[in-house]
Each structure stands twice: as structure tokens, then as C-alpha cells.
Amino acid sequence: MDYIIEGIIGAFKLILSLDKEIYSIVLLSIYVSFASTVISSIVGVPLGLFTGIKEFKGKRLLSKIYFTFMGLPPVVVGLVTVLIISRSGPLGSVRLIYTPTAMIIAQSLLVTPIVTGIIFTNSKDIGLEIINICKTLGANKRHTFFKLIKELKTLILVATVTGFGRAISEVGAVMIVGGNIKGHTRVMTTFIAMSNSMGNYDTSIAMGIILLTISFVANSFLYNRTMGDSNGYKIKKY
Amino acid sequence: MKNIRKLSSLILIVMLLLAVGCTQDTVESEEQVGGELILATTTSTENSGLLDYILPDFEEKTGVEIKVVAVGTGAALQKGMDGEADILLVHAKDREETFVAEGHGPKRYDVMYNDFVIIGPESDPAEVKGLNVVEALTKISEARAAFVSRGDDSGTHTKEISLWEASETAPEGDWYVEVGKGMGDTITMAEELEAYTISDRATYLSMKENLESIILVEDDEILFNQYGVIQVDPSKNDQINAEAAEAFVNWIISEEAQELIGTYEAYGEVLFNPNAK
Numbered sequence: 035m036d037y038i039i040e041g042i043i044g045a046f047k048l049i050l051s052l053d054k055e056i057y058s059i060v061l062l063s064i065y066v067s068f069a070s071t072v073i074s075s076i077v078g079v080p081l082g083l084f085t086g087i088k089e090f091k092g093k094r095l096l097s098k099i100y101f102t103f104m105g106l107p108p109v110v111v112g113l114v115t116v117l118i119i120s121r122s123g124p125l126g127s128v129r130l131i132y133t134p135t136a137m138i139i140a141q142s143l144l145v146t147p148i149v150t151g152i153i154f155t156n157s158k159d160i161g162l163e164i165i166n167i168c169k170t171l172g173a174n175k176r177h178t179f180f181k182l183i184k185e186l187k188t189l190i191l192v193a194t195v196t197g198f199g200r201a202i203s204e205v206g207a208v209m210i211v212g213g214n215i216k217g218h219t220r221v222m223t224t225f226i227a228m229s230n231s232m233g234n235y236d237t238s239i240a241m242g243i244i245l246l247t248i249s250f251v252a253n254s255f256l257y258n259r260t261m262g263d264s265n266g267y268k269i270k271k272y
Numbered sequence: 273m274k275n276i277r278k279l280s281s282l283i284l285i286v287m288l289l290l291a292v293g294c295t296q297d298t299v300e301s302e303e304q305v306g307g308e309l310i311l312a313t314t315t316s317t318e319n320s321g322l323l324d325y326i327l328p329d330f331e332e333k334t335g336v337e338i339k340v341v342a343v344g345t346g347a348a349l350q351k352g353m354d355g356e357a358d359i360l361l362v363h364a365k366d367r368e369e370t371f372v373a374e375g376h377g378p379k380r381y382d383v384m385y386n387d388f389v390i391i392g393p394e395s396d397p398a399e400v401k402g403l404n405v406v407e408a409l410t411k412i413s414e415a416r417a418a419f420v421s422r423g424d425d426s427g428t429h430t431k432e433i434s435l436w437e438a439s440e441t442a443p444e445g446d447w448y449v450e451v452g453k454g455m456g457d458t459i460t461m462a463e464e465l466e467a468y469t470i471s472d473r474a475t476y477l478s479m480k481e482n483l484e485s486i487i488l489v490e491d492d493e494i495l496f497n498q499y500g501v502i503q504v505d506p507s508k509n510d511q512i513n514a515e516a517a518e519a520f521v522n523w524i525i526s527e528e529a530q531e532l533i534g535t536y537e538a539y540g541e542v543l544f545n546p547n548a549k
Contacts (some may be wrong), residue, residue, distance in 0.1 A: 037482065121356050121511050129511060131356070132310065132339055213341045216324075231456035232319055233482040 037235055044236025045243055055217075056237075060244055063221040066134055066208070067201035070141035074149045075194050077142075082153025082193070083182060087161040100154055103147035108140075112210030115140040119211070132213045137221070140207040145197040152193040157186060188260050195256045199249060304335035309516045312341050312348035312357035314427055315454050317499070320474035320543050326532045330523050336516040344426030344454070352376055355508030358517045361524075363427040363472075363499045377502040381525050384533050384544040385498045388431060390489035391459070391476055392417075392468035400468070405492045409439040416447040418467035422458050423450030431497070432470045438494060459483065472497055474543040499544070501525070524548070 048056060085096060117123055119130040119139070130136045164185050168178040183190065205223035212219030214228055222245050229238040317323055318340055327338055341348075341357065345364045351357040353376050361383065362368060368380045390400070390408055398415035400408035412419055421443070422429040436443050451461055455475040462469035463485050476487070489495075503521050506514035523529050525548035533546040 120354070121509050122354055126509070126511065132341065213339070215339045215341065216318075218339055231454055231460070233456060233460060233479040235482070 041235035041239045045240035048237060048240040049244065056240070056244075058217070059220050059222060059225050059241075060248075062134065062219075063202055063223075063245075064248065066137045066221060067141060067198055069138045070145055070201050071149075071194055071198040073138070073142040074145040074197050075190070078146045078149030078193070078197075079153055079183070079190055082150040083157050083161065083186075085150075086154040086157040087165065097154065100147060100151040104151040106144060106147065108144055108204040108206030108208075109210065111140050111144045112207035115143065115207065115211045131211065132215055132219055134212070134219060136211040137208045137219060140211045141201045141204070144204060144207055145201050148200055149193045149197045152196060153186075153189060156189050160186065191256060191259055195252055198252060202248065203245070305516050305519050306335045307337070307513045307516050309336050309338050309359060309513050309520060310341060310357045311338055311359050311361060311520070312343060312351045313361040314345050314348065314363060315342045315456065316363075316428075316472045316475050317361060318342040319456065320478055321538050322474075322533070322536050322544060325536045326524075326529060329529065329532060330520065333523065334516065334519050336513075336519065338520075344422075344424050344428075345430065346425030346427075352502065352504045355504060355512060358504055358513050359520050360502045360504065361499060362502075363497055364430045365498050365500060367430060368500045368502060371502060375505065376508075377505050380500045380502045381521060382547055382549060383499045383501050383524055384530075384546045384548070385496060386473050386544050387490070387497050388428070388470055388495040389473050389476055389487045390468060390470055391462070391485045392488045393466040394484060394486050395466070396488060397466075398468070401488045403489060405435055405489055405494050406439040408489045409435060410441055412468055413439075413441045413443060413447075416445060418447050418449065418465050419443065420458055420462040420465060420467045420469040421448060421450045422455070423452045424454070426454075427497075428455060428470060428472060435470070435494065459485070474538075477539040477541060477543065480539065498547075 085093070115136065116131065119125050119128070119136055121129075121131065130139070161182060164182055165178055168181055173181065203223065205227055208219070208221055209224050209227065212221065212224065214220050214224040220228075222241050226238050226241045226245075229235075229241070313323070319342070323340055327340075330336065331338060341351070343351070345362040345367070348357065348360050348362050349364075349367060349371055352360045352371065360368075360371075360377070371377060372380050390405065392398075392400070398408075398412045398417040400411050403411065421432055449461075449465070449467065451458055453461070455471055456479060458469055459471055459476065459479055461467075463483055468488070469485075473490075476483075501521055501524055503514070503517040504512060506512045506517070530546035530548055533544050534542065536543060
């Protein structure tokens with residue numbers, strides 16, 4: 035029992051000590067996950083909206099594919115990414131392995147289906163309604179698209195924050211493509227996994243607390259935004 | 273006024289150009305190798321803090337940026353074979369020699385050594401304390417006392433297999449647990465299971481304060497643990513930084529680096545003894 039209490043005390047000491055290494059790890063984590071969430075949203079939001087609202091042949095198959103990819107295990111994503119970007123892989127000459135860029139690529143592959151899937155499942159009814167209203171008001175395609183984004187901003191926010199949560203908490207993909215290199219690619223989750231295997235419970239707990247805090251802040255932000263939304267429709271995460 | 277502004281901006285531009293020129297000069301005047309070097313090594317060298325202690329000296333001297341990938345020896349050698357690393361610092365001499373013999377690297381050099389220890393619960397159910405390795409392993413298998421094996425094709429795992437062979441016992445049965453994890457995880461699991469395991473001394477010492485397991489068998493010649501350095505064959509692909517890798521080999525076997533290794537102390541003990549020839 036003692037080591038748990040000692041660990042928690044040590045954790046707070048570490049957080050308050052403003053240790054440079056710890057904070058650069060935190061910043062890198064946020065940077066990598068934020069970048070991959072942005073990329074995923076740029077791809078996932080239009081894709082989810084388009085395939086979600088439009089009726090076409092094979093839509094059911096597509097939704098099955100989306101759901102499968104939403105549950106991709108991070109280690110599999112890591113493995114696929116590493117096969118492509120390793121020195122002897124097809125993109126080997128770009129020299130991406132063990133870099134933050136590689137981690138962003140892997141996390142984007144992981145998060146894009148999640149963003150797409152959430153938008154896809156939730157945009158159909160409300161989306162059609164908005165489009166019909168826009169049509170009656172005589173808006174062109176571009177205007178309709180931006181109106182859609184504007185009306186569905188809560189949904190898009192939910193999708194992005196969920197995606198960010200997934201990115202920042204996964205360890206499998208970044209461990210494989212990043213290699214947990216000190217000062218280069220060490221992020222919060224790989225740091226926790228490593229300290230844990232070395233028996234340094236206080237640093238593990240400290241990083242765990244920081245990670246939870248970031249999740250909490252992101253979700254509080256989401257909560258505040260969605261509370262103020264008057265659309266009144268319910269969003270399913272899946 | 274306008275003229276003054278023009279003049280001052282001109283001066284600024286000239287100064288900027290000069291500054292750029294100067295920095296280029298300094299870069300050229302120092303004979304730095306530069307670039308990036310991927311070092312595949314074992315967890316023991318990184319987790320013990322040795323690399324943090326010695327690598328800044330190399331980076332300062334050569335301007336090379338080292339990326340340390342800490343994996344098991346088996347995985348490190350595989351990275352070498354695939355050309356995914358530039359240089360290897362590992363500990364499984366026979367396999368390293370095979371690696372060189374198969375043409376994956378030009379030459380292998382001794383760098384340093386330490387030793388393995390057999391650790392286990394203080395209660396010592398198989399009564400192995402103070403025995404030599406062969407006797408100890410025989411007793412553990414006879415008593416069917418729990419033993420945790422790395423099972424991950426690492427240098428320590430390779431060593432463990434050779435020790436079982438030396439004791440002429442086959443580790444088979446419920447009591448022999450292969451976990452497929454790194455040294456730290458394996459020690460933690462052995463601790464939880466009140467089992468015996470084999471560890472390099474450096475990793476054990478680094479975790480000692482959180483452990484109840486103690487060293488039961490040590491100072492046996494057979495437990496000697498030699499580390500070696502190998503440059504990966506540069507013809508594997510065009511991204512291998514051969515120049516930096518060569519500089520690394522020359523540096524780590526140089527007197528200065530060897531002295532650095534020998535002065536590294538952690539947990540009140542010298543962890544690695546330099547022995548490059």
C-alpha cells in the first residue's frame with residue numbers, strides 16, 4: 035500500500051517541480067495528437083457528411099467498413115505504418131521512421147475513421163433537413179455545405195474531441211512508429227509504459243494525472259459548448 | 273529622414289548577410305560529421321542511465337544526433353539485418369559474431385561487461401542461495417519452483433537458455449513462465465509471482481528499492497555479460513549514416529569514452545566495466 039501513497043506524493047512533487055523533460059513530453063503529446071486530429075477532421079468531416087447524407091448503393095456495406103475501422107487496434111495501425119515508412123519500405127526514402135511526423139501519420143490513420151464514423155451515423159436526418167431548407171431558400175452547393183458545417187458544429191466538435199481523446203490515450207501505434215526515443219518521440223503514454231516497466235511508479239502516476247487532466251479539460255470544453263447548443267438532437271458516439 | 277531609414281535598412285541587410293556568412297564559416301571550420309544516427313541497443317544500457325551519461329560527449333564531438341531505440345538484443349540484431357539501424361550496442365557475443373560472419377556488419381568490437389545475477393524471493397523455496405549457477409538451476413527445476421523467463425529472444429534470454437543447457441535440465445512445466453517482455457517487466461512479474469529470474473545486474477540495481485526480491489546467485493564466471501558494438505553494413509540502404517557509425521565505433525572504443533563508461537556510477541556501484549582492446 036505504501037508505494038501507492040508514496041507514488042502519488044512523488045507524482046505531485048514532480049508535477050510542481052516543472053521538470054523540463056516531463057513538460058516537453060506533455061507538449062509533444064499534445065502536438066502530435068492535435069495535429070493528427072486536425073488532419074483527421076479535414077478528411078473525416080466532409081467524408082462523413084457526404085456519405086452520411088447521400089443515399090447510394092452500398093451504403094450499408096460502407097457503414098460496416100466504417101465501424102470496423104473505428105475499432106482498429108492501435109498496434110495494427112502502428113504495424114501498417116511502420117511497414118510503409120521503415121527504411122526498406124515503400125516510403126523509406128522520406129526518412130520518417132522514429133519521428134513525430136510518423137506518429138502523426140499513424141494517429142491520423144487511427145482517428146480519421148472515428149471522426150468519419152461519428153459524423154456519418156449522426157448527420158443523416160438533420161443533414162437532410164438542413165439541405166432541404168437550403169434548397170427551398172435557393173442556396174448554391176457551396177453555401178449549403180458551409181451552412182451544414184455551421185448547423186452541425188456541435189456534432190463536429192463531439193467527433194473531434196472523441197478523436198483527440200483516442201489519439202492522446204493510445205500507446206500501441208506511437209510506441210511502434212516513434213520508438214519512445216528520449217527527447218524525440220517520447221510521449222505521455224509511452225513514457226508511462228516505460229516507467230511502469232522500470233518500477234518508477236511515481237513518474238507513471240504523475241504522467242497519468244497530467245493525461246487525465248488534459249482529457250478533463252478537453253471534455254469540459256466540449257460540455258460547455260454542447261450545453262449552449264439549442265439544436266436539441268442527441269448525438270450517439272457510435 | 274527617408275535617407276536615414278534607407279541607410280539603416282541597408283546596414284541591417286549587410287549585417288544580416290555577414291551574420292549568415294559567419295555562421296556558415298564556423299560550421300565549415302569545425303570538422304563535424306553531423307547527421308542522424310539510429311542506435312539499436314538493449315534496455316539495460318538505456319534504463320541504467322549509462323547512455324544519458326556518455327552520449328552527450330559523442331554528440332558534442334561529432335555533431336551527430338543520436339536516436340536511441342532500446343529493444344532486446346534479438347530485435348536490435350534484426351533491425352541491423354534489415355538496415356533499420358546504423359549501429360548496434362548489444363550483448364550476445366555468439367549471435368553478434370554470426371551477424372558479422374553473415375556479412376551484416378564489417379566488424380564487432382568488445383566495449384564493456386557486467387554480469388548477470390539470479391534473483392528470487394527472500395524465502396528462497398528451492399534453497400539456491402550461495403550456490404553456483406548450475407546447481408541453482410538444477411535445484412529450481414527439481415523443486416519446480418516458479419521461474420520467470422524473458423522469452424523474448426533478447427540477450428538475457430539467450431544467456432538464460434545457455435545456462436539451462438549448461439545445467440543439463442530442460443525448463444518445462446507449469447513452473448516455467450515465459451512472459452515475452454523486457455527486463456523491467458520480467459522482474460516486476462517475478463516479484464509478484466514470488467518467482468526466480470535472471471537479470472543483468474544494472475537493471476536489478478535500478479529497480480532494487482521497489483523490490484523485495486534479492487540476489488541469490490552471483491559471482492559465477494558463467495554469468496559474465498559482454499557488450500559489443502557493431503556498425504551495420506552501409507550497403508544495406510542509402511540512408512545508413514556510415515560516416516557517423518564509424519565515428520561512433522571509434523569513439524566508444526577510444527580511451528576517453530572507455531574512461532567515461534568506467535566512471536559511471538549509479539545506485540552506489542559501477543555498473544559497466546570497460547574492456548575494449
